[in-house]
Amino acid sequence: MKTLADLKKIREKAQEEMKLRGGSVRVKIVVGMGTSGIAMGAREVMKTFLEEISNRNLTDVLVTQTGEKGLSSMEPVVDVIEDGKPKVTYGNMTPDKVKKVVVEHIVNGRIVSDYVVATGN
Amino acid sequence: MSLKRIDLLICCGSGCLSAGAMKIKERFHEVLQEKGLTNEINIIETGCMGPCDYGPVMVIYPEGIFYKKVTPADVDEIVSEHFIKGRPVSRLMLQDEEENTFSTQKEVPFYQKQVKVALANCGYIDPESIDEYIATGGYEALGTVLTTMSPQDTINVIKESGLRGRGGGGFPTHIKWQMVHDNPGAEKYIICNGDEGDPGAFMDRSLLEGDPHRILEGMMIGAYAIGSNAGFLYIRAEYPLAIKRIKLAISKAKEAGLMGKNIFGTDFCFDAEVRTGAGAFVCGEETALIHSIEGGRGNPTPKPPYPAVQGLWDMPSIVNNVETFGNVPTILLKGAKWFASMGTATSKGTKVFALTGDIRNTGLVEVPMGITLRELIFDVGGGMSGGNKFKAVQLGGPSGGCLTADHLDVHVDYETLKERGAMMGSGGVIVMSDKNCMVNIAKYFMDFCVDESCGKCSPCRIGLKQMLGILERITSGEGKEGDIEELQRLGEAIGKLSLCGLGQTAPNPVLSTIRYFRDEYETHIRDKSCGNKVCLPLMHFNIDKDRCIGCSLCARKCPVTCITGSREEKYTIHQLECVKCGNCQDVCPVKAISRIPGMHPEVTAKRETDAKSTNHHED
Numbered sequence: 001m002k003t004l005a006d007l008k009k010i011r012e013k014a015q016e017e018m019k020l021r022g023g024s025v026r027v028k029i030v031v032g033m034g035t036s037g038i039a040m041g042a043r044e045v046m047k048t049f050l051e052e053i054s055n056r057n058l059t060d061v062l063v064t065q066t067g068e069k070g071l072s073s074m075e076p077v078v079d080v081i082e083d084g085k086p087k088v089t090y091g092n093m094t095p096d097k098v099k100k101v102v103v104e105h106i107v108n109g110r111i112v113s114d115y116v117v118a119t120g121n
Numbered sequence: 122m123s124l125k126r127i128d129l130l131i132c133c134g135s136g137c138l139s140a141g142a143m144k145i146k147e148r149f150h151e152v153l154q155e156k157g158l159t160n161e162i163n164i165i166e167t168g169c170m171g172p173c174d175y176g177p178v179m180v181i182y183p184e185g186i187f188y189k190k191v192t193p194a195d196v197d198e199i200v201s202e203h204f205i206k207g208r209p210v211s212r213l214m215l216q217d218e219e220e221n222t223f224s225t226q227k228e229v230p231f232y233q234k235q236v237k238v239a240l241a242n243c244g245y246i247d248p249e250s251i252d253e254y255i256a257t258g259g260y261e262a263l264g265t266v267l268t269t270m271s272p273q274d275t276i277n278v279i280k281e282s283g284l285r286g287r288g289g290g291g292f293p294t295h296i297k298w299q300m301v302h303d304n305p306g307a308e309k310y311i312i313c314n315g316d317e318g319d320p321g322a323f324m325d326r327s328l329l330e331g332d333p334h335r336i337l338e339g340m341m342i343g344a345y346a347i348g349s350n351a352g353f354l355y356i357r358a359e360y361p362l363a364i365k366r367i368k369l370a371i372s373k374a375k376e377a378g379l380m381g382k383n384i385f386g387t388d389f390c391f392d393a394e395v396r397t398g399a400g401a402f403v404c405g406e407e408t409a410l411i412h413s414i415e416g417g418r419g420n421p422t423p424k425p426p427y428p429a430v431q432g433l434w435d436m437p438s439i440v441n442n443v444e445t446f447g448n449v450p451t452i453l454l455k456g457a458k459w460f461a462s463m464g465t466a467t468s469k470g471t472k473v474f475a476l477t478g479d480i481r482n483t484g485l486v487e488v489p490m491g492i493t494l495r496e497l498i499f500d501v502g503g504g505m506s507g508g509n510k511f512k513a514v515q516l517g518g519p520s521g522g523c524l525t526a527d528h529l530d531v532h533v534d535y536e537t538l539k540e541r542g543a544m545m546g547s548g549g550v551i552v553m554s555d556k557n558c559m560v561n562i563a564k565y566f567m568d569f570c571v572d573e574s575c576g577k578c579s580p581c582r583i584g585l586k587q588m589l590g591i592l593e594r595i596t597s598g599e600g601k602e603g604d605i606e607e608l609q610r611l612g613e614a615i616g617k618l619s620l621c622g623l624g625q626t627a628p629n630p631v632l633s634t635i636r637y638f639r640d641e642y643e644t645h646i647r648d649k650s651c652g653n654k655v656c657l658p659l660m661h662f663n664i665d666k667d668r669c670i671g672c673s674l675c676a677r678k679c680p681v682t683c684i685t686g687s688r689e690e691k692y693t694i695h696q697l698e699c700v701k702c703g704n705c706q707d708v709c710p711v712k713a714i715s716r717i718p719g720m721h722p723e724v725t726a727k728r729e730t731d732a733k734s735t736n737h738h739e740d
Contacts, residue, residue: 001378002386004264007255010377014256020128020163020182021245033207043205046126050161054124063126064183065207 016059026060027106029053032077034068041094042076048095049078052102061106074117080105091117127162127204128182132244134169134327135362136484137176141192142166145177148193152200162204168331169323170244172231174483175215180244185225188213231482234501236463238471239287239447240487243331248366251373254334260379262453263338266345267385272302275346279449281457283469288314288405288442289520289546290622291468291535297439300429301347304437309349312433312440313340315356315363316410318402319518320569321477322549325443327485328473329356329363332447333370337380339446341391342453347439352393355410357400368395402519402573406621407440409575420577421621442547444473464490468534472545478515478552481506488533495529498552509554513637517546519566519573520626522633523559542633544626558655559638560645563631564592570627581624584615588631596656598720598728600646605635650719657701661721664705666691668713675705675714696721 001007019025031037031046049063071077074091080101081087088111090101097115104110129149133142146164153159170178175189186209188199195213202208215223223229237243246253254260266275280295301309313336317325329336340352356364371393374380382390396414403409404419411433413419432438448470452460461469468490474497477483481503488497494514498504505511513523522543524531531537535545553562567589576582588611591604612628619625635642644650651659664675664684671688683699686692694705706714720728 004261004268004385007260007264010252011255011258011261014252018128018246018253018256020125021130022182022185031207033205035206038206047161050124050126062183063124065126065205067206067208 019059019062025062026083027062028079028081029061029063029106030079030081031063031065032067032069032071032075032079033065034072034075036068036072037075037077040075044095045076045078045093045098048098049102052099053106056102056107058102058106071117077117086120088116089118090115125161125163126183129162129164130167130170130180130182130244131164132168132170132176132178133166134173134176134244134330134485135323136169136173137178138362140176142177144193145179145191145196148196149200152196153204156200156205158200158204165247166249167245168243168248169327169485171235171240171486172229172482172484174481180226181209184209185227187215187223187226187229189215231484231486231501231503234492234496235487236471236489237487238451238460239328239335239444239473240331240485241451242335243327243485246332248331248333249369251334251370251377251379254332258454259334259450260338262450263341263345263379264385266342266453267387267389272346272348275342275453276302278453278457279346282452282460283457283464283467284445284448284452284460285468285535286442287444287448287472287547289517289544291545294441294445297429297441298343298346300427301349301437301439304430306437308351308434308436309347310433310436310438311340311344311347311349311352312407312410312414312438313352313354313443313446314405314407314410314440315354315360315443316398316405317357317360317443317547318400318405318573319520319547319549320566321475321551322518322547323475324473324485324548326360326363327475328443328447329360329367333363333367334374335450336367336443336446337370337374337393339449340393340441341380341384342449343439343441343446344391345389347437349439350390350392352391353414353433354393354395355398355404355414356395357398357404359400364395364397371395401575402569403575403621403623406623409621410440411438420575421623423620444548465532465534465537467536468545472533472548474548474550476502476550476552478550479506479509479554479556480504480552490534491532493530493532494524497533497550498529502552505552505554507554509556511552512555512557513553513559513562515543515551515553515562515566515630516549517544517626517629518549519569520544520622520629521546521549522629523553523562523637524633525637542629542636544629556653556655558651558653559634559641560592560596560651561655563634564589564596566630567592567627570623574623574627578618578620578624580615580618581620581627584611584618585624585627587611588615588628592631595642595645596651597658598649600642600649602646604646605639605642608632609635648719649725652718654716654718659720660701660716660718661696661724662694662699662701662703662706662714663717664692664694665713665715668711670711670713672710674708674710678704678708680704696723697727 076093078090104112284294285291406421409419409421428438473487571585574581612632654660669691676684683695
């Protein structure tokens with residue numbers, strides 16, 4: 001390391017690794033992981049999100065989980081929360097649907113309306 | 122590396138480690154392995170998070186959920202409920218007396234009045250990772266200073282910030298730096314004083330363990346300002362984790378090119394070494410510390426010459442405390458004005474305190490200067506433990522003094538505390554409830570100082586021993602009129618005549634307790650009674666015959682078989698043989714045994730006859 005610019009590069013990379021601890025994120029994906037969600041395959045959905053986002057090197061996306069959301073008939077349920085936009089809830093998710101949501105919604109900003117079960121807060 | 126969804130921060134400060142943090146970490150590794158979650162969750166060991174009383178503690182991000190007193194048995198539930206199902210385990214969360222639950226770290230009242238500058242990363246980053254330190258803005262101050270500022274500019278910023286030494290004395294940091302900067306000598310040294318020795322103080326240890334790179338960065342900025350290329354970190358051997366982490370930090374900084382030759386492409390070169398101290402209290406005094414680094418005996422020498430003129434190997438040297446260096450990078454990043462906006466007219470910024478004693482939230486805190494003792498003890502510290510009443514607070518360790526309930530609204534800054542007979546010290550705060558005997562406390566600190574006196578100057582070596590002798594007499598029932606005045610006379614003389622800070626301040630706990638609790642000394646001397654039933658010779662145990670059920674448990678547990686009786690007649694303690702171990706009180710199922718202040722009349726009578734017969738023999 002020889003300059004402040006070198007330091008900045010290391011800092012940005014390290015901040016990326018620490019973003020769960022309160023860094024700035026553009027999109028937050030919340031997977032419902034209650035008993036019924038897990039029974040319907042929420043673990044696989046979560047794993048696929050983690051893999052897809054990691055593979056595409058999307059640095060400003062955070063994946064987290066929550067408990068039962070009360071939409072048992074539509075599990076697995078996933079919320080996509082973006083700053084300044086209404087929350088979008090996807091239902092009946094599968095690993096294939098996740099891939100589509102990542103490409104369309106997370107990367108290109110187009111909501112996949114076929115899978116949407118609710119919007120707003 | 123795959124994307125993680127949870128950062129699990131386990132506090133691995135010394136407090137939580139003793140409470141079993143490592144076992145919990147291992148259990149987490151096992152359970153995550155079993156459940157196939159290792160790729161999704163980061164386990165990070167951090168430095169001290171502060172609330173040591175609740176250890177082992179942990180924080181789980183992104184939510185920032187705070188768990189206390191976690192055991193390895195809780196790990197399964199945390200993983201299956203929180204990590205898999207997203208349902209935080211509320212029984213492990215902090216609750217207050219009104220049963221309000223605080224789920225996240227931000228909500229916990231302990232953190233709310235705190236302002237973290239030196240401790241900003243402690244408990245937030247992995248202290249063994251230089252990258253995490255850099256992520257929080259680490260080494261940016263050093264880079265900026267080296268590439269855009271002159272040494273004099275740097276000193277000016279420190280001057281404007283009003284930073285004063287955090288080790289106890291409160292000497293303005295910029296004056297020391299300026300003196301060495303102005304010294305034309307070619308070889309200069311910078312020394313970090315991590316010889317923290319006050320009973321109940323663990324600020325420096327926690328900083329070195331929790332954020333070692335911050336200390337190195339602060340030290341290098343200081344080295345640049347004074348024109349030094351070599352530094353020593355003097356840390357006591359009782360702090361093995363701190364030593365390990367600071368050594369690791371030095372090697373990582375060297376690997377990254379942040380220490381060594383031509384740092385940031387400039388002419389500035391710097392190298393640091395760790396020196397371990399054997400644990401002598403006097404080696405916290407800067408001249409003694411310097412002799413110890415040189416390989417000599419840790420004895421102080423008279424000042425002047427100050428280390429800034431003639432220090433390590435007779436070269437101009439700076440000795441700064443760990444916490445002082447901890448503030449330096451942030452001052453340069455955020456500016457002197459920002460730092461000076463906190464605190465009082467003469468004491469700027471924040472101060473780290475180690476809260477101990479009869480207080481609910483034992484632990485490590487950082488608060489703005491000028492906070493009142495009431496806020497520090499009752500808001501941040503959570504008030505007294507066990508429903509006891511506040512009696513006194515000892516600030517500044519064996520060099521400091523006791524303050525009372527009348528001083529709770531005193532603002533914590535260097536000058537105000539000194540005026541009241543206490544001192545800021547390095548930051549140890551020992552809170553005492555009304556169950557403490559102040560004469561006994563004074564004796565405890567005096568005993569410590571007698572042990573730690575290096576013996577070089579007679580006021581300290583002989584005088585302190587005399588004071589301890591008087592205190593021992595008073596607490597064993599042999600006190601006499603004039604003892605208090607003699608203690609004051611000796612204390613004042615020793616304070617004036619001793620060579621170094623140890624002796625100069627050692628009488629403070631005695632003098633301040635006499636000043637505020639003179640009545641306790643008087644009852645000990647005149648009535649031969651310890652009102653708080655702490656001094657064993659000045660209290661006795663008594664069995665209440667109306668409550669005693671004659672179960673004989675006390676008699677069976679008494680190590681000197683001085684309790685006799687029967688179911689009908691109940692039990693009696695034979696006072697002359699009693700060794701005051703307290704076993705009988707502990708085992709009594711009906712709480713019929715109590716501590717009574719004062720000597721038992723039988724004991725008093727015996728002492729009088731003994732005294733007469735001794736006199737008789739002498740005649």
